[in-house]
Structure formats: C-alpha cells, structure tokens
Amino acid sequence: MNNSLYNLIAVQFKEFFREPAIIFWALIFPLAIAGVLGIAFTKQEEPVRKIAIIENSLASGSSNLAKLIERNSQATVNDLPSFEFINMTAEEAALKLKRGEINVFIEVAEQDRLNFNFDPLNAEGRLVYLMLENNFLQQDRIHALAVKPITTQGNRYIDFLIPGLIALGIMNSCIWGIGWNLIEGRIKKLMRRMVATPMRKSYFLLGHIISRAVLAALEAALLLIFAYYVFDINIQGSYLAFAVVFFTGVMAFAGIAVFASSRATTTTEGNGIINAIVLPMTILSGIFFSYRSFPDWAITIIEKLPLTMLADALREIFNEGATLANVGGYIAGMAITGLVFFVAGLRIYKWY
Amino acid sequence: MIQLDKVSKSFKGVKAVDQLSLTIVKGEYVALLGPNGAGKTTLVEMIEGLQYPDNGEITINGLRWKKDDTQLRKLIGLSLQETKFIDKLTVLETMVLFGSFYGLSKERAKEVMQVVNLEAKGKAYTVHLSGGQRQKLALGIALLNSPQILLLDEPTTGLDPNARREIWEILLKLKQERGTTLILTTHYMEEAEQLCDRIVIIDSGRILGDGTLSSLLATFSRGEIITFQLDRKPSNGELQQLKGVQELVWVGEQAEGRLVVEDITQTLPRFLALINAEGIALLALGSRKKTLDDLFVAMTGRRLSE
Numbered sequence: 001m002n003n004s005l006y007n008l009i010a011v012q013f014k015e016f017f018r019e020p021a022i023i024f025w026a027l028i029f030p031l032a033i034a035g036v037l038g039i040a041f042t043k044q045e046e047p048v049r050k051i052a053i054i055e056n057s058l059a060s061g062s063s064n065l066a067k068l069i070e071r072n073s074q075a076t077v078n079d080l081p082s083f084e085f086i087n088m089t090a091e092e093a094a095l096k097l098k099r100g101e102i103n104v105f106i107e108v109a110e111q112d113r114l115n116f117n118f119d120p121l122n123a124e125g126r127l128v129y130l131m132l133e134n135n136f137l138q139q140d141r142i143h144a145l146a147v148k149p150i151t152t153q154g155n156r157y158i159d160f161l162i163p164g165l166i167a168l169g170i171m172n173s174c175i176w177g178i179g180w181n182l183i184e185g186r187i188k189k190l191m192r193r194m195v196a197t198p199m200r201k202s203y204f205l206l207g208h209i210i211s212r213a214v215l216a217a218l219e220a221a222l223l224l225i226f227a228y229y230v231f232d233i234n235i236q237g238s239y240l241a242f243a244v245v246f247f248t249g250v251m252a253f254a255g256i257a258v259f260a261s262s263r264a265t266t267t268t269e270g271n272g273i274i275n276a277i278v279l280p281m282t283i284l285s286g287i288f289f290s291y292r293s294f295p296d297w298a299i300t301i302i303e304k305l306p307l308t309m310l311a312d313a314l315r316e317i318f319n320e321g322a323t324l325a326n327v328g329g330y331i332a333g334m335a336i337t338g339l340v341f342f343v344a345g346l347r348i349y350k351w352y
Numbered sequence: 353m354i355q356l357d358k359v360s361k362s363f364k365g366v367k368a369v370d371q372l373s374l375t376i377v378k379g380e381y382v383a384l385l386g387p388n389g390a391g392k393t394t395l396v397e398m399i400e401g402l403q404y405p406d407n408g409e410i411t412i413n414g415l416r417w418k419k420d421d422t423q424l425r426k427l428i429g430l431s432l433q434e435t436k437f438i439d440k441l442t443v444l445e446t447m448v449l450f451g452s453f454y455g456l457s458k459e460r461a462k463e464v465m466q467v468v469n470l471e472a473k474g475k476a477y478t479v480h481l482s483g484g485q486r487q488k489l490a491l492g493i494a495l496l497n498s499p500q501i502l503l504l505d506e507p508t509t510g511l512d513p514n515a516r517r518e519i520w521e522i523l524l525k526l527k528q529e530r531g532t533t534l535i536l537t538t539h540y541m542e543e544a545e546q547l548c549d550r551i552v553i554i555d556s557g558r559i560l561g562d563g564t565l566s567s568l569l570a571t572f573s574r575g576e577i578i579t580f581q582l583d584r585k586p587s588n589g590e591l592q593q594l595k596g597v598q599e600l601v602w603v604g605e606q607a608e609g610r611l612v613v614e615d616i617t618q619t620l621p622r623f624l625a626l627i628n629a630e631g632i633a634l635l636a637l638g639s640r641k642k643t644l645d646d647l648f649v650a651m652t653g654r655r656l657s658e
Binding site for chain 1: 400401402403422425426428430432434435436437438439440441445448449450451452453454455456457458477493497
C-alpha cells in the first residue's frame with residue numbers, strides 16, 4: 001500500500017542523498033573538524049621558545065650568565081620545552097617583542113642580576129619567566145624535576161572533544177535539518193499545498209523528525225568509527241545510556257526545531273532565528289573548551305542549555321563510564337525541553 | 353454545490369473580499385476574472401479552506417470548513433498560484449507522495465500522469481521541469497483524487513501560448529468526461545472565454561458582473577469597435593455625428609482613434625465614405641467585436657492586464 005508516513009520519511013532521505021553538497025556538510029565536514037582539532041591539540045610538538053639576550057649586557061658582564069646560558073640552551077627536561085637564546089640589541093629586542101616573535105628579553109643589570117622583560121599580562125611571557133627562573137636558580141636540582149604527560153584514555157583533550165562534537169552534530173542536524181526544511185517548505189508553499197490534502201499534519205512533522213533521527217545517528221556513527229580508529233576512543237559507559245541520551249537529544253532539538261520553524265515565512269527570518277539558537281549554544285555549551293571558566297552565575301544558566309546537557313551526558317558516558325541511572329537527570333531535562341518546545345511550537349504553528 | 357454568503361476578508365484594514373455572495377452549481381466551469389490584487393486568490397483560498405473569512409459563510413455540498421475539514425479535503429482538488437515542489441524528487445515520486453495522502457496507489461499516480469501528458473517526464477527531477485510542465489504537474493496533483501470540485505489559481509500565468517493551450521485541452525476533456533466543477537482564476541480574458549461557461553468579474557473584492565460572455569457583453573457593453581489611423585483629423589464633429597457611432601476616442605496626438613459602433617457592417621462603409629469625401633488618407637484600419645478587456649475597461653476604467 002502507498003503509506004503516506006513512509007513516503008514522507010523516504011522523501012527526506014531522497015532529498016538528502018541526492019544533494020552532494022548536503023552529504024559533504026553533514027557527513028564529511030564533521031569528520032574533518034574532528035580530525036583537524038584532534039590533531040591540532042594532540043599531535044602538537046612543543047615549540048622552541050626564543051629568548052633575546054641584550055648583547056651589550058652580555059659583553060659587559062657576567063661570566064656566570066654565559067655559562068648558565070650555555071647549559072640552559074641544551075636543557076630539555078624530559079618533554080619540557082627547549083629554549084633558544086639569541087643575542088641582539090635592545091632595539092631589535094623591542095621590535096621583536098612588538099611583533100610577538102619573542103615574549104621575553106633578558107638583560108644583565110648588575111653582576112649576576114638578571115632583568116626579565118615581559119608583559120605580565122602575557123601568559124606565555126610569564127610561563128617562560130617561571131621556567132627560566134626555575135632553571136637559573138635551581139641548577140643543581142634541575143634533574144629532580146619531572147613531567148608526567150597525561151595520555152590515558154578518557155583524560156585527553158580528544159576524549160573531551162569527540163562527545164562534544166557528537167552533541168553538536170545532533171543539534172545542527174536537527175535544528176537545520178528539521179527547522180530549516182520546515183521553513184523552506186513554508187516559503188516554497190509546499191507545506192501549504194500538502195496541508196490542502198487530507199495528509200495528517202502529525203505525519204508531516206514525524207516524517208521530518210524520524211528521517212533526521214536516522215541521519216543524525218548515521219553522522220554520529222561515522223564520527224565514532226573515525227574517532228575509534230584515529231584517536232582510540234571508546235564508549236566506556238553503558239551503550240544503552242548512550243542510545244537513550246542520543247534519542248532524547250534528538251527529541252530536545254527536534255522540539256526546538258519545530259518551535260523555531262513555527263512562524264518564519266522568509267529566508268532571512270528563518271536564518272536569523274536558527275542562528276540565534278544555534279550560535280550561542282555552540283559557543284557557550286563547552287563543545288570545544290570547558291565552560292567552567294565562565295562566571296558562576298553564567299555556569300548555572302549554561303548547564304541548563306540542551307546542548308550542554310547533551311554534551312555533558314555524552315562525556316560522562318564516554319569518559320566516566322556512566323550508566324543510564326547516572327545520566328537520568330540529563331535525559332529528563334532534554335525530554336522535557338523537547339516536549340515543551342514541541343507543544344508550544346504546534347500551538348502557534350503557521351501551516352498555511 | 354458551492355455557496356458563498358456575504359463573505360468578507362480583510363488584511364491589515366484593506367478589504368480583499370467584500371461582502372461577496374456567489375452560488376456555483378455542479379458541473380459548472382466558472383472563471384473568476386480580474387486584475388492582480390482584485391481578491392481572486394483570497395476568494396479561492398477561502399473556498400479551499402486555506403484562509404478563513406472574517407465574516408460570512410461558505411458551504412460546499414452542505415459541508416463547512418473547520419467542521420468537516422477531512423471530508424472537504426477529499427472532495428477538492430486544487431492548484432495554488434505558485435507551488436515549488438521538492439527539487440530532487442522526480443515527477444513520479446512527487447505524484448506518488450501526494451497520492452499517498454489520499455491513500456491512492458502508485459498506479460493511480462501513473463494514470464494521472466497520462467491525463468496531464470507527463471508520462472515521459474516521470475523520472476525527471478521537478479527542479480528541471482519547464483514552467484508548463486510544472487503547471488501540468490500541479491494540475492496532475494490536483495486531479496489525483498478525482499475531485500468533484502477543481503480549484504485552479506492562475507493555472508496558465510506565465511506560460512507560452514502552446515503550453516497554455518495544452519492545459520486548456522486537458523481541462524476541456526475533463527469537463528466532457530467527468531463533469532467536474534471548476535473554478536479558476538485568471539487575468540487572461542481568452543482563458544475565461546475558451547474554458548468557462550460562466551464568467552465572474554471581480555475587482556476590489558466585489559463582483560462587478562456575472563454571466564456568460566455574451567450576456568455580460570450584452571448587458572454591460574454593447575457594440576463593436578473600429579480602430580483607425582488617418583493622415584489628419586477630419587473637420588470637427590463629423591465622425592461623431594456619423595450614423596451608428598456611439599463613441600469616438602482619439603488616441604494620442606496623431607490622428608489615431610477608435611469608434612465604438614452598434615454594427616460594424618453598417619457603420620464602416622459610412623466611415624470610409626466620409627474620409628474619402630474629405631480627401632483624407634487612411635493609414636491603418638481594424639475592426640473587432642468587443643472583448644472582455646473592453647468590458648473590464650468599461651466597468652472599472654482599468655485594463656485587465658494592469
């Protein structure tokens with residue numbers, strides 16, 4: 001039989017897979033982001049830090065400094081950064097400082113006294129100062145320092161990043177995929193034409209939501225497989241919890257998408273509304289960097305954003321071995337969010 | 353079959369449809385004729401249940417929108433003034449999708465594609481269709497459920513004459529074979545003349561005239577027209593006083609004009625004799641019966657195409 005719900009779902013898939021550009025943005029692009037960010041933050045080599053020595057001061061002065069420098073120029077403690085000392089004039093040093101090529105320059109003021117010149121607000125400058133200070137002042141105990149790099153699964157940046165990217169993917173897939181398609185249907189008067197038939201409106205919305213849920217699952221699966229092979233990432237917690245969180249996440253954003261698409265009748269309006277929802281969450285919800293550095297009052301708000309809930313729940317499942325019960329709060333929060341927005345959206349929905 | 357009783361609809365204080373009453377019986381082909389902004393679309397969309405009147409009542413086969421939506425939707429087939437389809441869906445898939453809303457099989461979709469001459473385009477994406485093909489697809493979708501009432505909003509606007517004629521043929525065939533009731537809006541008088549037994553002239557949300565083409569012309573605008581261009585104007589008043597002339601209109605600065613006459617066969621020889629006697633050269637000459645456009649100008653002072 002020619003079932004209308006089946007058709008409405010199939011239409012969405014056909015539209016998706018027949019548009020090469022959409023496939024790129026929805027499937028390939030997230031992998032590329034994960035790859036680039038993952039590599040950028042994990043495979044990065046420690047830079048050689050360049051430090052200027054003011055020539056005059058060296059010539060005029062300290063016998064000790066030359067020795068210190070000689071020793072320190074080779075000083076790499078385990079994986080700690082190495083330094084490169086360059087002799088130059090005070091003018092050159094000032095210029096290089098302005099250009100950001102160096103962060104610190106050293107001059108000898110009196111016998112054995114070193115002046116470290118750097119902007120105290122420049123974190124990198126302070127870091128260099130601290131490292132060098134340590135080296136210069138504690139020559140004898142230099143080998144007592146040791147660094148233990150963190151490489152255990154679940155604690156790396158990439159472990160933080162991948163669940164966040166999955167959450168971001170679900171949000172974008174639902175809000176753009178459902179919300180934008182619905183708005184476009186209204187702009188093209190296609191929705192109006194469909195509503196003028198005995199088609200069930202619930203099927204119309206379900207067709208969009210179900211097809212998106214499947215596509216979002218496909219996107220997430222691709223990202224997971226990629227992360228598993230390239231970055232050795234596993235789901236440490238419950239798979240069931242992952243599945244439930246995934247689908248309540250879809251539910252939350254599908255509800256928001258229906259709400260967002262409920263009235264817009266022009267491209268500009270639709271674009272604006274969707275961006276107004278997507279952009280703040282992308283920035284605030286701690287997808288790329290933790291939102292913990294925001295002020296406390298902001299954190300209490302950020303924690304309640306659906307994207308934050310989804311990303312946090314996924315991280316707990318991936319990295320902390322969370323079970324379904326552990327993430328129950330997030331699940332409830334997202335389900336309620338979805339339901340409230342869906343019902344509110346339907347109430348004001350502009351079908352014609 | 354369709355009854356409108358003092359129906360009104362305003363948008364932001366502007367009356368699109370104003371206290372309009374209209375009864376359409378089964379099997380009638382009715383044209384709603386009027387210029388852009390006359391209220392035609394608002395009127396048909398209220399009949400289609402896509403807009404609700406502020407005042408007044410619409411009944412279709414005794415059914416009312418808001419109460420009997422589902423039944424009415426099954427009864428009606430329609431095409432909107434402008435619908436874009438899903439770009440990357442083929443013609444057949446689009447027909448099957450819409451068919452599924454009525455619980456119709458794929459076979460029915462194919463059958464209707466033959467009716468609207470689109471079988472050859474079954475596998476084409478809708479985005480690649482020409483304007484005429486797109487209108488035929490819209491018409492095909494409207495015909496899927498074998499509707500008792502067909503409502504078409506400007507089905508041939510923007511089409512070339514061939515495509516237009518093709519759609520007319522489909523519609524005329526439908527009239528003979530199925531006895532469908534049709535309401536179409538148009539601002540092409542030719543379309544109204546060719547397709548419809550009954551023409552309802554609408555402007556500013558009101559009905560100005562309602563009847564067959566000949567009865568409308570007989571009631572509102574008698575006479576026939578002679579158009580001409582001369583090398584100079586004849587002496588004052590001579591043309592006006594010619595027997596059978598109802599009206600003389602000079603167009604522009606040149607000696608170019610239009611005579612409204614009772615009967616061309618009577619007046620034309622007199623006109624020619626007059627300019628001959630005055631030694632005026634005739635540069636151009638035309639004669640025709642009055643059309644809906646003349647009728648419309650007579651009623652509203654504006655042309656249909658404005």
